[in-house]
Amino acid sequence: MVRRETVETSLPGAVREGIAASLAAVDAELARRYPGDPGTRQPVHTVYVPADAFAADTVRSWGDQALAALDEHAPDAASFAAVLGLPGELAEPVHRRVRAKLEREPVEDLRIDFEDGYGPRPDAEEDAAAARAASLVAAAHADGTAPPYLGIRMKCMEAAVRDRGIRTLDIFLTGLMNSAGLPDGLLLTLPKVTYPEQVTAMARLCEEFERARGLAPGRIGFEIQIETTQAVLGPDGRATLARMIDAAQGRATGLHYGTFDYSAACGVSPAHQSLDHPVADHAKAVMQVAAAGTGVRLSDGSTNVLPIGPAERVHDAWRLHHRLVRRSLARAYYQGWDMHPGHLPTRYAAVYGFYREGLEAAAERLSAYVRRAGGAVMDEPATARALSGHLLRGLDCGALDAAEVERLTGLARAELDALAGRAPGTSAG
Numbered sequence: 001m002v003r004r005e006t007v008e009t010s011l012p013g014a015v016r017e018g019i020a021a022s023l024a025a026v027d028a029e030l031a032r033r034y035p036g037d038p039g040t041r042q043p044v045h046t047v048y049v050p051a052d053a054f055a056a057d058t059v060r061s062w063g064d065q066a067l068a069a070l071d072e073h074a075p076d077a078a079s080f081a082a083v084l085g086l087p088g089e090l091a092e093p094v095h096r097r098v099r100a101k102l103e104r105e106p107v108e109d110l111r112i113d114f115e116d117g118y119g120p121r122p123d124a125e126e127d128a129a130a131a132r133a134a135s136l137v138a139a140a141h142a143d144g145t146a147p148p149y150l151g152i153r154m155k156c157m158e159a160a161v162r163d164r165g166i167r168t169l170d171i172f173l174t175g176l177m178n179s180a181g182l183p184d185g186l187l188l189t190l191p192k193v194t195y196p197e198q199v200t201a202m203a204r205l206c207e208e209f210e211r212a213r214g215l216a217p218g219r220i221g222f223e224i225q226i227e228t229t230q231a232v233l234g235p236d237g238r239a240t241l242a243r244m245i246d247a248a249q250g251r252a253t254g255l256h257y258g259t260f261d262y263s264a265a266c267g268v269s270p271a272h273q274s275l276d277h278p279v280a281d282h283a284k285a286v287m288q289v290a291a292a293g294t295g296v297r298l299s300d301g302s303t304n305v306l307p308i309g310p311a312e313r314v315h316d317a318w319r320l321h322h323r324l325v326r327r328s329l330a331r332a333y334y335q336g337w338d339m340h341p342g343h344l345p346t347r348y349a350a351v352y353g354f355y356r357e358g359l360e361a362a363a364e365r366l367s368a369y370v371r372r373a374g375g376a377v378m379d380e381p382a383t384a385r386a387l388s389g390h391l392l393r394g395l396d397c398g399a400l401d402a403a404e405v406e407r408l409t410g411l412a413r414a415e416l417d418a419l420a421g422r423a424p425g426t427s428a429g
Contacts, residue, residue, distance in 0.1 A: 033246070034293035037389075039422035041396045042297050043109035043149050044351050045338045046256070050117035051129045051152075056136055059147055063106025065341035069307065070099065073314045074345075083315045084322045084346065090353050098348045101398050106344055108397070109149035109335075112137075114168050115156065115191050116261075123164070130168045134175025141183045151187035153225070157198035166205060173220075177213050188222040189256065194230040196240065196247035203249045221251045223299075227258030229265045232283050241290035252296045255287045256337070259301030275301055275324045275336075284333065300328040300336035307342035318346045325350035334393060348397075355394030362387050363408035366419070370411065388419035 049058055074080035080098075081091035112133045114126065121129070133152060140146035152172055155165030169188070176182050190202050206220040224244055226232065234240040245252050262283055263273035274280065284300065291298055303324055307317035321343055328336055329350065338347055366387040388411075394400035395413070406412055411419070 035295050036293060036421060037297075038295050039417070039420070041148065042334055042393070044334065044397050045107075045336055045347050046109045046111050046149075046299060047107045047338050048111055048113055048117060048153075048302070051112050051114050051126075051133055052118060054112045054133060054136065056139065056145075059107045059110065059140075059145065062341040062344065063102045066102045066106060066344035067099065069314065069342045070102075070345050073307075073311050073318075080345075080349070083318055084349055085319075086349070086353060087357070090356055093356060094349055094352045097352050097398060098345055101348050102344060105147070105398075107147045109187065110147050110151075111187070111189055112150075112152045114165075115153050120161075123167075126164065126168055127171060130171035131175050134172045134179070137183070138176055138179035142180065146183070146185070149185040149187050150183070151189065153189035153191055156190065156192035157201055158192065158194075169205065170209070173209055174213075182215070182219065186220075187253065188220070189225055190222050191225040191258070192227050192261065193224050193244060194228045195234075196243040199224060199244045199247040199252070200249075203247065203251050206251055218250060221253040222248070223254035223256050224248070224252055225256045225258050226283060226287055227261035227265075229262070232286050239286060239290065241286055245290060245294055245296055252294075254297040254299055254335075255291055256299040257284055257287065257301040259337075260304065262301075273304075275303065276327055284331070288332065297335065298333050300333040302337035302339050303343075304339065306340045307346075308340070314342065317342070322346040322350045326354060329354045351397055352399040355390070355397070355399035358390065359394070359400060359404075360408060362390050363405065366391070366411070367409045370409075370419075385420055388416045392416055392420055392422065 047062065055061075070080070074083055077091045077095035080086070080095050081088070086094060114130070118126075118129075130152075137146065137150055140150070152169070154169045155161040157165065173182070176186070190199070193199060202222055206222065207217070209215070210217055210219055224231075226241070231240055231244065234243075241255065245255075257275075257280065259275055259280065260273050263277060263279060264270075266279040268277055268279055280301070284298075287298055303321055305317045305320055307314040307321070325336060325347055328334075336347075338344065366384060369384045369387070391400065391405055391409070395402060395405060395416075402413055405416070409416075416422075
């Protein structure tokens, strides 16, 4: 029989009730602004394709070109590992998984570009391209060839191109609605944002379209691309990003860093515009803090060094891309932009190596936490969430297998979802 100790308190219940009442508005504000991660799959990259180059076979073509580059410049696990400096124990599993990914699902997220990659065109031409994009996207979803995430990048909200951007978005969304409705995994990107009011305008556009087509409020979200200095620091000296997330009225799904526009705006010479330049690190650190806890995901930018030409040049570009992707992953940027099919082998090699090399340590720590067994590292609930989230991201992208994770942790997928705060069954969506 357990003996209960008598405890005494001095404060009347009215004190607790009064404090609860005084903080009720703060509690509601915290819940609204910081709902936490949405608990769904995040793609490891966004592939960028100009609207006039997008075709029904684009995804498969990128996969085939990536496989051809592997066959030509690193035909086996040992040669691929030697180029990238992969440890021997990772060479075969990473190479095998990269090839399987390129054959099965070479692109996780694709953005049909109507902005810089497309440029100014006659209105009739862009109208036709927007309608064509909607038709191709609808057909890809109907026949099962669409990547998990797919959408467009429209022109920005600046006065010179605002009407054109709005019209392209309207044509694209209308085309989808007239086909089979808005598909799951639809993503829209708003570029070159400078003021929160432009984000508010985009949110209004989404709301008005939902009203016009009888969609549920909040159905349409969008990513904010951070390409201007004003998006990070406003003219009044205040950080702008948190205000932009708030201006989206719950519709912001991501903050995407734009490497070259932002670097140029800071006066960085073209030879030094890169993901690892100090101006990029500053912007991305501000993005990270502004988005923390809000459910808004982060994406790094791209490299413009393409793996083309003779083998030596391809290998140099691969090493650079691999290093930059690894660097982003270590800094909790789990997504980035890819501009060429030749970037796919090193995107997946970096991602798979990152999750596979950390598998046993993460599994051991999480298992010890769940069993309350202690160990070399004392972890708290927040770290357990991070550990389970790490394993889930590895599972989502194909770096890890469910069977090996369960064997090492003793935890099934549903248990990992629960520890990470994910709703069951949402990870692969």
